Amino acid sequence: xxxxxxxxxxxxxxxxxxxxxxxxxxTPRPPRASALSAALTFGWRGMLKVKHVPxxxxxxxxxxxxxxxxxxxxxxGAIAGSTGDYLDYILPGILVMSVLFTTVYSGVALNTDLxxxxxxxxxxxxxxxxxxxxxxxxxxxxRYLVAGTVIIVLGVALGYRPDAGVPGVVAALALVxxxxxxxxxxxxxxxxxxxxxxxxxxxxxxxxxxxxxLSNVFVEPETLPAGLEAFVEVNPxxxxxTASRGLMEGNADAGDIAVVLATGVVLTAVFMPLTTRLYRxxx
Amino acid sequence: xxxxxxxxxLGPNGAGKTTTIRMxxxxxxxxxxxxRVLGHDIVKEADAVRSAVSLTxxxxxVDEDLTGRENxxxxxxxxxxxxxxxxxxxxxxxxxxxxxEAATKLVKHYSGGMRRRLDIAASLVVTPELMFLDEPTTGxxxxxxxxxxxxxxALVGGGTTILLCTQYLDEADQLAEGIAVIDHGKVIAxxxxxxxxxxxxxxxxxxxxxxPEQRPDAERLLSRELGGVHLEPDPAALSAPCATGDRAAxxxxxxxxxxxRIADFSLGQPSLDEVFLALTGHTAEESAEQQEEQAx
Numbered sequence: 001x002x003x004x005x006x007x008x009x010x011x012x013x014x015x016x017x018x019x020x021x022x023x024x025x026x027t028p029r030p031p032r033a034s035a036l037s038a039a040l041t042f043g044w045r046g047m048l049k050v051k052h053v054p055x056x057x058x059x060x061x062x063x064x065x066x067x068x069x070x071x072x073x074x075x076x077g078a079i080a081g082s083t084g085d086y087l088d089y090i091l092p093g094i095l096v097m098s099v100l101f102t103t104v105y106s107g108v109a110l111n112t113d114l115x116x117x118x119x120x121x122x123x124x125x126x127x128x129x130x131x132x133x134x135x136x137x138x139x140x141x142x143r144y145l146v147a148g149t150v151i152i153v154l155g156v157a158l159g160y161r162p163d164a165g166v167p168g169v170v171a172a173l174a175l176v177x178x179x180x181x182x183x184x185x186x187x188x189x190x191x192x193x194x195x196x197x198x199x200x201x202x203x204x205x206x207x208x209x210x211x212x213x214l215s216n217v218f219v220e221p222e223t224l225p226a227g228l229e230a231f232v233e234v235n236p237x238x239x240x241x242t243a244s245r246g247l248m249e250g251n252a253d254a255g256d257i258a259v260v261l262a263t264g265v266v267l268t269a270v271f272m273p274l275t276t277r278l279y280r281x282x283x
Numbered sequence: 284x285x286x287x288x289x290x291x292x293l294g295p296n297g298a299g300k301t302t303t304i305r306m307x308x309x310x311x312x313x314x315x316x317x318x319r320v321l322g323h324d325i326v327k328e329a330d331a332v333r334s335a336v337s338l339t340x341x342x343x344x345v346d347e348d349l350t351g352r353e354n355x356x357x358x359x360x361x362x363x364x365x366x367x368x369x370x371x372x373x374x375x376x377x378x379x380x381x382x383x384e385a386a387t388k389l390v391k392h393y394s395g396g397m398r399r400r401l402d403i404a405a406s407l408v409v410t411p412e413l414m415f416l417d418e419p420t421t422g423x424x425x426x427x428x429x430x431x432x433x434x435x436x437a438l439v440g441g442g443t444t445i446l447l448c449t450q451y452l453d454e455a456d457q458l459a460e461g462i463a464v465i466d467h468g469k470v471i472a473x474x475x476x477x478x479x480x481x482x483x484x485x486x487x488x489x490x491x492x493x494x495p496e497q498r499p500d501a502e503r504l505l506s507r508e509l510g511g512v513h514l515e516p517d518p519a520a521l522s523a524p525c526a527t528g529d530r531a532a533x534x535x536x537x538x539x540x541x542x543x544r545i546a547d548f549s550l551g552q553p554s555l556d557e558v559f560l561a562l563t564g565h566t567a568e569e570s571a572e573q574q575e576e577q578a579x
Contacts, residue, residue, distance in 0.1 A: 118346045124337065
């Protein structure tokens with residue numbers, strides 16, 4: 001263990017008597033924390049964890065880089081005729097995929113949290129009930145932003161030049177992160193229902209993986225068999241990818257954006273109360 | 284339960300202590316029945332209960348991936364303190380609990396005793412009216428245990444009310460004003476530590492013989508002197524209830540006179556096992572086993 005000898009030394013003395021009395025002196029109870037402040041505090045907790053273990057950002061940075069490079073150079077020529085053309089098509093798609101894959105980790109993290117005693121303390125605090133969950137998802141949104149930014153920076157380095165410029169890219173990223181926030185409620189629900197972090201990871205990817213590939217992220221649906229094409233057309237991930245492409249190219253369809261946002265609202269409305277309820281009753 | 288006192292809940296593993304405390308702290312909903320904490324119903328007024336109590340569980344309820352200071356600031360903020368107030372309160376608690384040097388270390392690198400102290404500190408960020416302590420010294424070495432006891436005494440001195448769950452009679456005896464003994468989720472005895480001990484006999488004389496062959500003789504002599512001899516699993520050992528040192532000395536002298544050779548003897552407080560034996564007619568271990576059988 002990397003225990004500092006100083007830590008062992010302090011355990012042999014409780015602080016001096018005066019300091020202990022002072023610490024135990026009764027403090028007046030402050031007014032209850034607002035829902036927003038409680039949620040933001042939990043978001044801060046998420047940030048602190050990243051600060052202490054920055055390596056955990058590797059999965060949201062390395063994986064997207066691999067995807068962009070592999071897909072562009074391996075399939076680019078075959079699918080779109082040239083790697084450059086394919087990059088224009090696939091970059092917004094990979095943005096969607098990477099960020100959505102990251103949402104699975106929110107469920108895994110919640111499941112890991114449950115195995116620790118700290119959740120008991122959170123549950124006995126007089127705070128807005130969903131605050132720990134909303135807060136940690138707000139913290140996770142920062143991870144989604146990191147994953148998305150890595151993709152875009154890499155894309156630009158490889159020659160991707162979106163027509164709508166910076167505002168278009170920012171709008172696309174914002175839309176993807178908002179949708180990811182909504183989708184992560186599905187995985188937090190899963191995180192509370194399954195027994196181990198590994199099970200959450202496996203089940204999560206079993207769902208999100210085919211759903212992402214059976215979309216227009218990688219290929220235009222026109223080449224697909226009719227039944228599959230019909231599915232791909234209505235897959236919300238396709239619509240999200242189309243909307244992101246539109247925002248980046250400057251020809252976004254307001255209808256697509258509306259469908260994405262509406263899907264997000266429905267997911268949140270169903271799975272957020274479900275997660276909150278399970279969080280309160282489980283364990 | 285009187286304000287500013289410690290009330291002990293004593294019972295073996297699986298007796299229902301943790302379940303009870305988790306219900307009272309609003310972590311679990313009772314399947315049936317109701318309970319009031321500080322006048323608030325634990326189901327209907329759960330939030331009012333949450334504002335007044337704090338819980339220190341068997342598992343240290345602190346975040347291992349954060350530092351000690353961050354843990355305390357986090358809780359301060361969640362309890363409604365402003366940023367600066369939360370920081371100041373964290374510093375005060377770290378100082379009082381002897382954790383200042385370790386304040387910026389991650390909790391996962393803390394020793395068991397430090398973790399438990401941080402856990403108690405975390406329960407005191409805002410002074411609770413009632414504090415639940417669930418086996419606060421289980422798994423600690425004697426030194427760390429004494430530190431925790433000192434903190435509990437100081438807390439009570441400061442006017443906090445504490446519900447203490449423990450499986451050590453010694454701990455309840457040291458700290459609690461009143462004790463309830465529970466088994467299979469039911470209170471089987473209640474009273475002050477001295478009442479409780481009086482109901483079991485205040486202590487027991489434990490004798491171990493050099494020669495197990497002599498145990499029947501020793502048993503006969505001790506039942507005459509003290510009565511109620513208990514044969515222990517060790518074939519050379521036996522014990523008998525004994526209130527005072529004088530009585531014990533007489534009994535030992537009687538054994539020696541009759542030629543029973545003694546390896547060692549001690550006059551001890553009744554153990555939890557003896558309390559259980561006296562109150563229920565079965566030992567704490569048997570009780571836990573029965574529990575498991577019922578569960579299986």
